[in-house]
Amino acid sequence: MTTLRETIRVSRPAAEAFNYIADFTTTQEWDSTARRASKLTQGPIGVGTCFLVNCKLPVGAVDLEYTVIEHRPPERIVLRGQCSLFTVEDTITLAPDGAKTRIDYEAKFEFSPLLRRTMFAIGPGMRKMGRESLEGLRAALDDAQPAPKPAESSVSGLASMASVARFSRLGYRRASPGFAPLSADIRERHILLTGATSGLGLATARDLAARGAQLTLVIRDAERGKRLRDELIADTGNPHIRIEVADLGLLAETEDLAKRLRKRGEPIDILINNAGALFPEHALTSEGYERSVALLLLSPWILTLGIKPLLAGRSDSRVINVVSGGMYTQRLSTQQLGSTSDEGYSGPVAYAQAKRALMIVTQAWAREWADEGITVNAMHPGWADTPGVRDSLPRFHRLTRGILRTPEEGADTIIWQAVSPEAGEISGQLLLDRQPQPFYLSGKTVEDELERQRLVQFLEPFRPVIRKARKRAVK
Template sequence: MSLYRNGVWFLKGMKEYTKGGYEKASQHFQPADLDVNLKGRSFMVTGGSSGVGKSIVEDLAKRGAVVHLLCRNTERAETIKDQIKQTTGNEDITIHALDLSKPAEVYKWAKNFAESHHKLDVLINNAGAMLNVKTVTLDGLDAGFAANTLAPHILTTQLISKLSQSDDARVIMVSSGGMLVQKLSVTDLQNDNSPYDGTMAYAHNKRQQVIMSEQYARKYPSIYFCSMHPGWADTPGVETAMPGFYSKMKDRLRTPQQGADTALWLAIASAPKTFVSGQFFQDRNPTSTHLPLAKTKCTPEEEVLFMNKLDDLVTKFSKNSGGDTLPGPGTTEDVITAATIIVNSALASAVATVVSQLVIVPIFLDVIANLILVNFVVLVTAAVHFIHYHRHCWWVCSITSEIPLDYHGNLHLYAVISQVGIS
């Protein structure tokens, strides 16, 4: 089933997630949707010092918004802030130092912000961490889960009171289309029960984010919630983690601005609120949260249990005074940097030797074999997709040396576009 999901997802990505996919979708955009004066509106953006997040901050600032930028790397963020001030003339940009892998600190910070600031209209949970080496904090949490899932939940729930005071409050979760290959495992939220796979753990976190948005929408009807997929974007994380792949894929990647477009649209345009709260968006349109027959749906009871477990963790860490949550000496950034180095080495050497022998035909045949077991209808659909994308075969063959295998020996197509580290 995992190979089926990965194969169908990759074909979908080739059609929709690239720069070409964006350009096709954007033909139906209404440019006037983003012609909005944000003077007096207050926005909070996590991970806004690079990539998609940076683009979001720039677009908010140029429209006159008050922007609160949360990030670990304050030195880089201060540089970005100065650049944005110079280009936009907007002085209302504030940097807040916060390590999202430390839940007690996130809780304390959010409570302090809610008490000390008079206004917040929009929260954009953009920061993300993809760690290919299992990292457990001193709090006993998976570091990716702490940053990608628990931190956004803490920020969202602890800022609800402040958001509720706005007449147009919104919470945007920058998720990923990679979540389509994962089902929520309510019994293994932190990916502890099987050999660790960083890209699939990241996809699981992104599935969790989508469910969180759906649940928030039900619980807080006065606030507009949504999640979104930015597509395959040209970000520093991709360039740093996979230089070989990046050099071959660069012309097909979306720009950071294209990746940020839907998040910005969801945050400031009036059109999104014509849709039901809690939906998952791609290129300014709500889209399905499941691939056909991928068996990634969970029960309503499982979703409620998931949210209850998150609330239990919030209660636990709200009682803590804070402190280091790192696995041994150093900082979270040190751990992530070390993990990145390990991943880069693996991708550049051992993995490349094995995968370079692969070609598109056996990849497609493996997908077909899985499809036959599932449903004839899906088999026909995949065949149509394959014919439509035959012109891309040369490209896929040329980049296989950059695609890793998981511990089952399956192609890890998702890994080639995942960002590494917390922005």
């Protein structure tokens, strides 16, 4: 038997450190030997929970299946891993140590007869990897990452194939090795997420639910919402998931949703405006608005302003607007946004125009709310393989499906914006793969100040009226 022992001290409460470590899918963030990790069983993490971790070793790589055999939060967790070459028992013990938490790690390896004869050669390498892994855990839990720097210019001037290729799976995989771990504890954070039933929204909901966030998911269909809630609770063990039913393509329903949330009075830490669709055919809503403009621009405008009283005054409140790389092709046209004619209609253009307008709104809110503790940023997910892309852009999907990102890869920057402390230090930015991006790829798509003023005038009639509750007279 070979035993590895290491000790670190971190500036985090033991309970937070335990929750991060006990979810062994996080090993790929801090363990230098872990390349991929996934949870194999449903429900909350406890005795019997299984994980699959692909590990690199001095002699190659193996798939290790881990099972939790002891789970005593926030003091101790023991996991047993096995593969064809060895078995290992990892014991992780946590205890307060002054202002810090002491973490003792012990790994006991039992090797196959073949590997026992080579231990003199691979032993030093394993000990080195063990030390590096614990140093990685220390860095992850200390979570002292700098805020990303804004893009040097609002216009890139790099509308080349190389820059556009960053939107693909290759762009994500080139960027992701530089991603910092996400160890922040968000169990007390209330997050409002729209469009959670598929694609980016579903990937985001699953991840945030697994992290223990208090989620309110806005969904159009009540039955579908109930099924999603039941699935998320069964998968993650997180019971703090609420469904709000609203068709965000209808402005009256959006305003009613905001009123319900204000009446409930529960503070909101993070709003994620994700709901969206690309409509290939022109049509108006029952209220008389072009569908793209209603869903992608007017709805987030009404919802965000409608719940702003629940965001204001919170510590580190955030608004995250999901936009699209397609907006890079468009120069803002308020006249087009306000048109209800089907003449010359293009679904992708209508979609991109609405997203361009939402990006401009994002910048305006960031400036206006800077003194209220609310940061407002936008992100675009790159090219992701979602039901919306498959259904609305079938030709594009056929041509690019080999390089499209997974929904999880597309949603990564949404999750990073919601979880990481450093994301709360920036505002008014457009982000891709956790880094600020230029707002335009060509000077030809930059709108002038007059057009921005026209956008403000276009949106102003839709501003929700929020009446302060009257104080009851004291008898």
